[in-house]
Amino acid sequence: MKPSATSVPVFKxxxxxxxxxxxxxxxxxxxxxxxxxxxxEIKPHWHSDLVQVLYVQAGQAVLEVExxxxxxxxxxxQVVPALSVHAFRFSEDIQGHVLSLAQPLAEQLAASLDxxxxxxxxxxxxxxxxxxxxxxFAAISxxxxxxxxxxxxxxxxxxxxxxxxxxxxxxxxxxPDIKLRERGRAHLQDFTRALELRFREHLPIEHxxxxxxxxxxxxxxxxxxxxxQSALQMINQRLLLEAKRNLVYTSMTVxxxxxxxxxxxxxxxxxxxxxxxxxxxxxxxxxx
Numbered sequence: 001m002k003p004s005a006t007s008v009p010v011f012k013x014x015x016x017x018x019x020x021x022x023x024x025x026x027x028x029x030x031x032x033x034x035x036x037x038x039x040x041e042i043k044p045h046w047h048s049d050l051v052q053v054l055y056v057q058a059g060q061a062v063l064e065v066e067x068x069x070x071x072x073x074x075x076x077x078q079v080v081p082a083l084s085v086h087a088f089r090f091s092e093d094i095q096g097h098v099l100s101l102a103q104p105l106a107e108q109l110a111a112s113l114d115x116x117x118x119x120x121x122x123x124x125x126x127x128x129x130x131x132x133x134x135x136x137f138a139a140i141s142x143x144x145x146x147x148x149x150x151x152x153x154x155x156x157x158x159x160x161x162x163x164x165x166x167x168x169x170x171x172x173x174x175x176p177d178i179k180l181r182e183r184g185r186a187h188l189q190d191f192t193r194a195l196e197l198r199f200r201e202h203l204p205i206e207h208x209x210x211x212x213x214x215x216x217x218x219x220x221x222x223x224x225x226x227x228x229q230s231a232l233q234m235i236n237q238r239l240l241l242e243a244k245r246n247l248v249y250t251s252m253t254v255x256x257x258x259x260x261x262x263x264x265x266x267x268x269x270x271x272x273x274x275x276x277x278x279x280x281x282x283x284x285x286x287x288x
Contacts, residue, residue, distance in 0.1 A: 013050075013100060025105040026155065028144040031056070031096040035088070044087040051106040051118045052080040052098060053162070055137050057130075059094035065121045067224040069217070072123075075130040079122040079166065082106075097137045101159070109160060115167040124169050136162055184222045187212050191219065191231070199238045200262040205231045240276045243269075247285045254281045 013027065013034070031054070035042060044064070054063070056074035063070050063078050065086045074096065080086050082103050101109075106118050126133050140158045143151060191208055208231065209219040216231070223231045239261055246257045258269035273281050 024144075024152075024155075025102040026144070026159065027100040028141050029098055030141070031090060031094050031098055034098065035090050035094065036092075040090045040092055040094070042086075042088040044085055046083055046085045047100075049082060049103040051082055051101045051103065052086075053101070053166075054078040054080065054088070055097045055099070055133060056094065057096040057134060057137075059096070060091040061094060062089040063123065064088070065123075068121070068221050070123060075126050075133065077124045077126060077133065077166075079118060079120070079124075081119050081121060084121055097141055099137075099140065099159070099162075109156075109163050113160070113163055113167060115163065115170075117163065117166045117170045122166070122170060124166065129165075133165070136165075184226065187214060187219070188222050188226050191223070192234075195235060195238055199235060199242070200260070202235075202262050205235075236272075236276060240273065243273055243281070244277075244284065244288075247281055248288045257281065 054077070056063075056072060056076050056078070058074045060071070060073050061076075063072060063076075063086075065078065065080055066084050074094075101118070110116065110118050136158065140155065140162070143154050143158060148154075190212055194208055194211060205216045205219060209216040212219065214222075220231050223229055223234055227234060229237070243257055243261060246252050246260065247254075250257075252260065254270065255266045258266040261269065263269035263272070270280055273279075273284070277284060279287070
């Protein structure tokens with residue numbers, strides 16, 4: 001569990017101005033211990049060499065990882081891989097633990113179990129197994145805070161138990177998750193088809209989401225996950241594409257282009273176009 005004397009890794013936790021606070025390749029603390037120092041809010045950030053496992057035992061939390069946001073009321077377990085942008089907000093009665101694993105340790109454990117569960121963001125509801133996780137995290141926290149003989153192998157054994165649990169849960173969810181991804185792609189295809197037909201109408205995101213039978217937040221999450229853009233960005237990009245085509249391939253005036261794309265005023269269209277391209281419509285036409 002300890003780094004070698006010849007190669008000491010440098011890691012930081014959220015809000016820390018110093019490097020890794022212990023000689024271990026892991027860090028365990030309660031959720032309140034750090035979050036209350038920051039007004040119960042951990043703002044968006046990422047770790048280059050840390051994998052974190054957040055266990056919300058009780059209380060309310062807003063968990064955002066890679067653009068996907070969920071409001072949860074424990075118990076729930078969240079995996080945050082290295083390089084994943086994440087942010088959390090907690091109620092003041094929050095209970096739970098944060099386990100941070102240095103990347104070398106995470107890779108070593110994953111290789112020993114042939115598991116990639118720590119490399120992909122995952123949110124797991126323990127259901128009837130919450131008592132088991134309560135006991136497991138309590139054991140990890142207790143062992144971490146004490147300097148007993150055999151501490152390192154005991155900690156590694158306990159974390160291995162946790163990783164086995166995560167791997168099994170991930171396998172159990174694999175088939176439903178595949179179906180969910182397929183459904184998500186179907187929703188995205190339906191959205192892009194509807195957008196192609198109606199982008200000139202400047203319809204709100206809620207209109208498209210309602211037609212698909214999902215929430216606006218779900219539609220946004222699908223667009224971000226599968227296309228790397230929000231639903232609004234996709235709408236705006238489609239409008240910009242059509243505007244560029246009209247400016248390059250037709251003799252329509254800027255006023256006519258604006259009107260054809262459903263803008264109420266040419267000045268509003270020009271501001272929209274410049275915000276999206278860095279050029280006014282006239283400058284774009286001249287340089288194209």
